[in-house]
Amino acid sequence: MIAPRRWRWAPSLLTRILLVEALIILIACIVLPLQARSMLGSSVDRIETDMLLSQAQTVAKAVSHDPRASTGNGWQVELDEALRPIYATGYDGRAYAVVDAQQHLLAISRFARPMLWPPIGYAGRMQRFQSGSLVGLSLPVTVAGTPLWVVVTQDQTRPGAVVDDVVRAFLPRYFIWLVTLLLLIPLISGIVLWRSFQKLRHVAQEAAAIRPQALHARLDEAGLPAEAKVLVRATNELLERVQAAFHLQEEFAGNVAHELRTPLAALRVQLGLIEDSAVRDTMARQIERMSHVLSQLRDLASLESADRAEISRLDLSDLAVAQVAEMTPAILAAGRSIAVTGAEQGVPVFGNQVLLTIALQNLIDNALKHTPGGHHIEVSLLPEGGISVADDGPGIAQDDSPHLVRRLWRADQQRSDGAGLGLSIVQRIADVHRGRLEIGKSALGGAQFALFLPLAH
Amino acid sequence: MRLLLVEDDAELSAALVADLERRGFASDSAATCEDAALFVQTIQYGAMILDLGLPDGNGLDMIRRLRAQANPLPILVITARGDLESRIAGLEAGADDYLAKPFSPDELVARLRAVLRRGGSYQGREIVCGNLVFDTDNSQLTVVGRVVSLSQRESALLGLLLRRTGLVVTKRLAEDQLFGAQDLLGSNAIEVYVHRLRQKLEAAETSVEIVTIRGVGYLLKPVAE
Secondary structure, three states: OOOOOOOOOOOOHHHHHHHHHHHHHHHHHHHHHHHHHHHHHHHHHHHHHHHHHHHHHHHHHHEEEOOOOOOHHHEEEOOOOOOHHHHHOOOOOEEEEEEEOOOOEEEEOOOOOHHHOOOOOOOOOOEEEEEOOEEEEEEEEEEOOEEEEEEEEEEOOOOOOOHHHHHHHHHHHHHHHHHHHHHHHHHHHHHHHHHHHHHHHHHHHHHHOOOHHHOOOOOOOOOOOHHHHHHHHHHHHHHHHHHHHHHHHHHHHHHHHHHHHHHHHHHHHHHHHOOOHHHHHHHHHHHHHHHHHHHHHHHHHHHOOHHHOOOEEEEHHHHHHHHHHHHHHHHHHOOOEEEEEOOOOOOEEEEOHHHHHHHHHHHHHHHHHOOOOOOEEEEEEEOOOEEEEEEOOOOOOOOOHHHHOOOOOOOOOOOOOOHHHHHHHHHHHHHHOOOEEEEEEOOOOOEEEEEEOOEOO | OEEEEEOOOHHHHHHHHHHHHHOOOEEEEEOOHHHHHHHHHHOOOOEEEEEOEEOOEEHHHHHHHHHHOOOOOOEEEEEOOOOHHHHHHHHHHOOOEEEEOOOOHHHHHHHHHHHHHHOOOOOOOEEEEOOEEEEOOOOEEEEOOEEEOOOHHHHHHHHHHHHOOOOEEEHHHHHHHHOOOOOOOOOOHHHHHHHHHHHHHHHOOOOEEEEEEOOOEEEEEEOOO
16 A cells, blocks of 8 residues: 655755755854864963963073162062063063062062952962953062062053954954855855756756657766766666567567468458358458558557668659559459549658658558548649648548547547557658648548658759 | 469468469469479479468578579569568569468459469460450450450550559559650650540440559459449
């Protein structure tokens, strides 16, 4: 049992890929700047710590104690000439202080503001602190046997400190580049996929054009992505198998027709032995009907290879005269008459002799067998590259003509003599020649079938 | 004159032999290529009716062998393979005519007569149709014992039509047979001769008629009663 079909969202492959890409881009747009920010922050912190440490070490080296000095309990900081201006002005925002274990300030630079410092732990190891825009570091040192702490600070609002500005300016620009590049991904993949799918659509059109009568056609895999090639190749292999099956079936039909011919011939020869003329006529009609269907089956078999038929220049007039001459005894025997008009002028067309002979034979057979009450059949050569077969039978109801060429369809549904089969053979031959079959009323009052072919000038 | 029928289907073969006998043709029948070859070697046949699909070989090969030996035996092929390609192949192999099964016995006999007359040997020099007797050697027409005088071209035309009794003689074939290449033909030259011949046949009260197949040609047949 087939499960009831439920509605399921089945977006195209392109939509799926683009949706997934959009999701990834959204996540990347949020996560990547945050991550960059935190990485940059930690890098900046490390650089600051290193800078502060080196400053503290420089200051620590410059600390000395002179008990005879008049100022600051004898503690002083003697910096190099080159470093002095840094602490003498506020431009760089740097300051230092030297503190003893009792938290007495032993020495201090000009712009140090100890009142702004957060409580600083004076431990046995280096400690970093931060308060607002002020970052600092305390470094324990021992000078002249006395444990001291060198405190250095950096005011980050000062123009000399650039690191934070760099980070702040970098992130928005980084973000723009990031988003631009990320948006390029769906754009490019969209274009690439669209082009690949265009070839796929082309192949789909090829597949749609394959008809049971032209199963030798194969789908073109050139230029397709490998994933699609697999499907196309499998389809081509399927076509191969279907064609083989079709061929087998047609061969079978051909064999059946072939096998039936000999017994039918025996029946026909023995007809003459039947004394009762009514019985004889009935049987003759039945045998004739069977023979007709058999020849149509034979024609269908010939059509199997029609797509590969050799097309050459030929004279439709010669073909018509020869075929009508061939069929005349049977037409006269059926009590009808036939004539060819317009054959004095040649009608050169491009066509296949065998197929066109079959077409004309079927058109004449059709006029002969499917027009009860008809008397005369007229075959006319048309200078514009065509041939028509007209009869004076009852004609075709206007509604019937579109159905007329459908195989096994009959104008009179009760009849079973295969009028539609013959006409569909003619239609197929017209198709093979890139010609057309036109159905209309004849000047004789019955139906007219005109087959037009490419004219050979 | 005897015919040789080569057909492997026993029922069709028997029916055909009986039918041909009713129509005045005595015939022998063979079911294989081997038998047929033996018959042909020993008996002088007027014509052979040959089925192509035989149990021990292809009839086409047999035709080719006979023609290679320059044997002029008229051969009418009957076959279940009725498509045009097989027909062309059959004629190219050297068959004189080709008929697809199932054929009407009338058509078989009409074609058989045409094939026989082509060699000119059929039933001596005389062609009989209805109450008409035509001597092909002297081009003399006799209707119920009375000689009807015909011009040279009228009798050539009648001979042509009689050899293909029941079959169409196309206008082009008639023109080719009746006139030389040097003759300048009016478009209705043949019509003129057919008209004259028809008048003479009517005047002599023959039981045959010449049917005009407009745009195609002419067909001579006995008048239906």
